[in-house]
Amino acid sequence: MKKSIIASIIALGVLGGTAHAANEVTFLGSVSATTCDLTTSVNGAAQPNQVVQLGTVQAGQEGTAVDFAMKPANPGSLGCQGLDTKTVTVSWASAALNADGFGATGGAATDATVLVNNVNA
Numbered sequence: 001m002k003k004s005i006i007a008s009i010i011a012l013g014v015l016g017g018t019a020h021a022a023n024e025v026t027f028l029g030s031v032s033a034t035t036c037d038l039t040t041s042v043n044g045a046a047q048p049n050q051v052v053q054l055g056t057v058q059a060g061q062e063g064t065a066v067d068f069a070m071k072p073a074n075p076g077s078l079g080c081q082g083l084d085t086k087t088v089t090v091s092w093a094s095a096a097l098n099a100d101g102f103g104a105t106g107g108a109a110t111d112a113t114v115l116v117n118n119v120n121a
Contacts, residue, residue: 026051026052027040027050027051027052028050036072036073036077036079036080036083037072037073037074037077038070038071038072038073039070039071039072039073040052040068040069040070041068041069041071042066042067042068043066043067043068044067047068052066052068053066054066054114057112059109067119070090090118092116098113100113100115101113101114101115101116102114102115102116
């Protein structure tokens with residue numbers, strides 16, 4: 001029986017213009033269809049707050065790629081056992097999701113795009 005993990009991005013502000021996080025992007029998500037909790041790491045370093053920081057990019061320039069991974073927090077727990085032999089499905093959601101990636105949802109950078117590439121790690 002196939003089990004799948006569906007991680008939903010609930011609120012994605014790409015280069016948002018909000019006062020409390022003017023130049024930050026936060027990936028928020030939840031795990032369903034199994035009880036296996038995921039943890040996030042960026043460039044191999046665990047992110048206890050589950051934030052993937054993309055940094056700041058000048059207008060007209062490309063940003064630096066940020067490698068991040070979502071893995072079981074406790075691979076030995078009952079809900080996580082055997083996931084390395086199963087299919088994992090990750091779903092992304094944003095009001096500005098298009099064929100190029102995640103578009104800006106606020107701020108002055110109306111043509112900014114964040115591209116998420118999958119890598120089977």
